[in-house]
Amino acid sequence: MQDEPSLVRRAQQRDREAFAQLYETHFDKIYRYVVLRIGNKTEAEDVTQQVFLNALQSIPSFKWKGIPFSAWLFRIAHNLVVDYLRKEKKRATTPLDESLVSRTTDPQLVAEHRLDIEQLISATKQLTEAQREVISLRFAGELSIAEVAKVMGKSQGAVKALQHSAIVALRKTLSAGEANETG
Amino acid sequence: MKRDKEFNNILDECLERLLVKGETIEQCLRSYPEQASELEPLLHTAVVAKKALAIQPRPEFKTSARYQFGSAIREVRYKRGLSFLGWQSRWATAVAVFLALLLAGGGTVAAAGNSMPDNPLYPVKLATEQVQLILTPSNIGKAELYAKLADRRVAEIVYIINKGKPEQVEPTAERLNNCLVMIANLPLAEMGEERALPVLEQADEDGKAIYAQANRRARLRMLLGRYAVNHPAALRTVLETVPASAKPTLRRAITLSAASYEKAIEALD
Numbered sequence A: 001m002q003d004e005p006s007l008v009r010r011a012q013q014r015d016r017e018a019f020a021q022l023y024e025t026h027f028d029k030i031y032r033y034v035v036l037r038i039g040n041k042t043e044a045e046d047v048t049q050q051v052f053l054n055a056l057q058s059i060p061s062f063k064w065k066g067i068p069f070s071a072w073l074f075r076i077a078h079n080l081v082v083d084y085l086r087k088e089k090k091r092a093t094t095p096l097d098e099s100l101v102s103r104t105t106d107p108q109l110v111a112e113h114r115l116d117i118e119q120l121i122s123a124t125k126q127l128t129e130a131q132r133e134v135i136s137l138r139f140a141g142e143l144s145i146a147e148v149a150k151v152m153g154k155s156q157g158a159v160k161a162l163q164h165s166a167i168v169a170l171r172k173t174l175s176a177g178e179a180n181e182t183g
Numbered sequence B: 001m002k003r004d005k006e007f008n009n010i011l012d013e014c015l016e017r018l019l020v021k022g023e024t025i026e027q028c029l030r031s032y033p034e035q036a037s038e039l040e041p042l043l044h045t046a047v048v049a050k051k052a053l054a055i056q057p058r059p060e061f062k063t064s065a066r067y068q069f070g071s072a073i074r075e076v077r078y079k080r081g082l083s084f085l086g087w088q089s090r091w092a093t094a095v096a097v098f099l100a101l102l103l104a105g106g107g108t109v110a111a112a113g114n115s116m117p118d119n120p121l122y123p124v125k126l127a128t129e130q131v132q133l134i135l136t137p138s139n140i141g142k143a144e145l146y147a148k149l150a151d152r153r154v155a156e157i158v159y160i161i162n163k164g165k166p167e168q169v170e171p172t173a174e175r176l177n178n179c180l181v182m183i184a185n186l187p188l189a190e191m192g193e194e195r196a197l198p199v200l201e202q203a204d205e206d207g208k209a210i211y212a213q214a215n216r217r218a219r220l221r222m223l224l225g226r227y228a229v230n231h232p233a234a235l236r237t238v239l240e241t242v243p244a245s246a247k248p249t250l251r252r253a254i255t256l257s258a259a260s261y262e263k264a265i266e267a268l269d
Helices: A005-012 A016-038 A042-061 A069-085 A107-123 A129-140 A145-152 A156-182 B002-020 B023-033 B032-054 B059-104 B106-112 B122-134 B140-161 B166-185 B200-239 B242-269
Strands: none
Touching: A005 A016, A005 A042, A005 A069, A005 B059, A005 B200, A016 A042, A016 A107, A016 A129, A042 A069, A042 B059, A069 A145, A107 A129, A107 A156, A107 B032, A129 A145, A129 B023, A145 A156, A156 B002, A156 B166, B002 B023, B002 B032, B023 B032, B059 B166, B059 B242, B106 B200, B122 B140, B140 B166, B140 B200, B140 B242, B166 B242, B200 B242
C-alpha cells in the first residue's frame, strides 16, 4: 500500500483507486467512532456513509498543514455527529441490536461483549461532551493523542487531562452499574 | 498540578503500550511502581472499553456502502469531466445533438418525449433533455428542469418494475441519482444572475422582474417540497420488488431524494 500523503494527493486528482484505499483504511474506525457517539446502529450507518460522501466532496480543499488526513476525516465525522445529535436531541434512541455484537463464536463471550458495549455507551453518556469525544476518538477511532488534539483544536496536554478524567468517570459509572446489578 | 501532568503523561504512555503495542497491564505497572495503585484500575477500565469496541459494521452494510461510494466517485468524476470540457464544448455538444435531433425529424423527437426506458426512442428523449439542460442558463431554471427530470425518472422506475423489466432499474436509478446530486449542489442561495440589482431608470421593469423571480422561487420551493415527500414514498413502494443488484442504487436514490430536495429548499429560503 502507498503512503497516505501520496494516496491523498491521488484522491485529490479524483483517482478512484486511491479513494477506495483511503475508504477501506478508515471505514471501520469511523463507524466505531460514530456508533459510540450516537449509540444507534442504523443511524450510525447513515452518518458513516455521509462522512465519506462529504470527504469526497471536500478532499480537493484538504491541505497538509500538519494535520493528518485521519484527523481531517474525523473532524468531518465529528461535525456530522454534532449535527445529528442536535437534530435528534429530543428523539429516543433505539437499543443496540445483535449486529453490533462482535463476531465471536463463544456464546458466553458474546453475552459479555454485548453487555460491555451497552454499558460503555450508557456510561459515556454520563461524561462531559469533551470527555466523550476524547474516549470516542482515542478508543473507537484509534487516533493518537496528537491527532485527537488536532481534531478537537486543543493542546495535547489538555487532551491527556481529559483522557484521564474521562477514564476515572467511566470507571465510577461502570462500577456503580455493577454494584446496582449485584446489590 | 505538575504531578497531575506527569501522571497524565504516564497514563497516556501506558495506554499506548497496552492498546497499540499489545503489552500487558502488569508490564506497564512494573515500569511505574510508584503510580501502580492509581494506574491499575484505570488501565483495566481502558482495556474493558477497548474490548467492548471490537465491533464490525454489518457485512451487508459495508458492501452497500462501498457500492454507493463507488457511484459517488463516478458522479464526481463525471461532473469534473463536464467542468473540464468548458462551456464552449458543451454548447458545441448541444448544437451537434440539436442538429442530430433535427435530422431525426420533429416527429421523432415529439414521439420520444413520452418514451420509457424499454422503448427504442428513449435515447432520443435523454439527448433532448441534455440539450434542454445545456440551453438553460439560470440556476433556478436548471433546478426546475432537474426536478422535472427526477420526476420522470421516478415514474420510469415504477413503470419498468410494473412491466417486469428489472434490468432497466439500475441505469434509470443512476440517472435519477445524477439529477438529485445536481439539484443538491446548485448554488440556489446565490442566484447571481437572478438577483441582479436594478438600475434606477429601470426600477419599474426590474421591480416586476424581481416579483416574477420571487414567484418562481416560491413555485419551485412548493414543487421541491412535494417531490421531497412523493419521490421517496414512490421509490419505497417498489424497493422490495427490484432485483438485489439494483437495491443499493435505489436505496441511495431514496436517501438522496429526501436530502437533496431539503438542501435545495433550504438554499431557496
